[in-house]
Amino acid sequence: MIIKLIFTRGPSLNVRVVLCLLAASVLMTADHYHRVTWLRSGLAIAVYPVQWLAHAPQELGNQVWSNFTGRAQLLKENRQLKAEISRLKRRTLKYEALKKENDRLRAFLDNSFKLGEQMLVAELLAVNLAPYEHVVLVNKGGHFGVHVSQPVMSVDGVVGQVIRVTPVNAEALLITDPSHAIPVQVNRNGLRxxxxxxxxxxxxEVPNLPNNADIQPGDLLITSGLGGVFPQGYPVAKVTDVAPQPGKPFARISAKPTAKLDRIREVLITWGQSTPKPFLPAVTPAATPSEGTADAP
Incomplete structure (x- = not known):
């Protein structure tokens, strides 16, 4: 049977070519007149899985590459945005600090005009808050006319007074130092x-006031002007506690400073004299040779 199939001869090659050409011509003519649309659709449906399988590796590779490059781009943009956010946050904090400093300096200026004193703004360089010594170092000294016993203020009240001066800086003793005392009076009734x-x-602490003294929590203590150091009328503290002591002549009275001594960054060094003190020493002009000749006998 196998030998018979091998040696069986079919139509010749020429006949096959003619038949194929004829079939092709018939199909082309029928397709031109849209007679085999159903056949085209059926063949397209039958061939679609093969086409999909043929294109699947390329599509998968393109998708993987696109996802990889897209993720890398997103990570890069994310890093850039985080860096930009950090930079903007730092700039915002800097602007906020500058705004607060500007507000403080504006308050200093307003306070200077209000009090009518000559004032010099100084910045704190160091703070010494040992248990028995409250001293701050400021960046203005003798070169700017600062002198010992000069009052030091803030926009909220009295800070202290200058105790040591160098040409470039000065040390101020805070009013909370145990060795410091300041004459005050109750703003409500003038009690000294x-x-x-x-x-x-x-x-x-406000010692040496009798138990029946007319002072109560909430009273504002201001400088009395006695002693010649602090001008009259500057806020010093507010009374927080008044405790009469039975059997003792004096009451225990405490007050809270109006100046924020634990957070000040700039202070006002004031002059109480009516004649302003120059911030820079005056330059004495040298005598000319002609003047020296004229004065000679």
Whole structure:
């Protein structure tokens, strides 16, 4: 049977070519007149899986590459945006700090005009808050006319007074130092007293007032002008506690400084004299040779 199939001869090659050409011509003619649309659709449906399988590797590779490059681009943009956010945050913090500093300096200027004193703005360089010594170092000294016993203020009230001066800086003793005392009076009724430092930044002591003294929590203590150091009328502290002591002649009175001594960054060094003190020493002009000749006998 196998030998018969091998040696069986079919139509010749020429006949096959003619038949193929004839079939092609018939199909082309029928397709031209849209007679085999159904056949084209059926063949397209039958061939679609083969086409999809043929294109699947390329499509998969393109998708993987696109996802990879897209992820890398997103990561790069994410890093750039994070860096930009950090930069903007730093700039915002810097602007906020500058705004607060500008507000403080504006308050200093307004306070200077209000009080009518000559004032010099100084910045704190160092703070010494040892248990028994409250001293701050400021960046203005003798070169700017600063002198010992000069009052030091803030926009909220009295800070202290200058105790040591060098040409480039000065040290100020805070009113909370245990060795510091300042004459005050109650703003409500004019009662005079002495406010003494307690060694704590948030408390002053007002000793030597009798138990029946007319003073109560909430009273504002201002400088009385006695002693010749602090001009009259500057806020010093607010009374926080008044405790009469039975069996003792004097009450225990505490007050809180109006100046924020634990957070100040700039202070006002004031001059109480009516004649302003120059910030820079005056330059004495040298005598000319002609003047020296004229004065000679």
């Amino acid at each position: 007293a002495i406010a003494v430092g307690s060694g704590h930044l948030d408390r002053l």
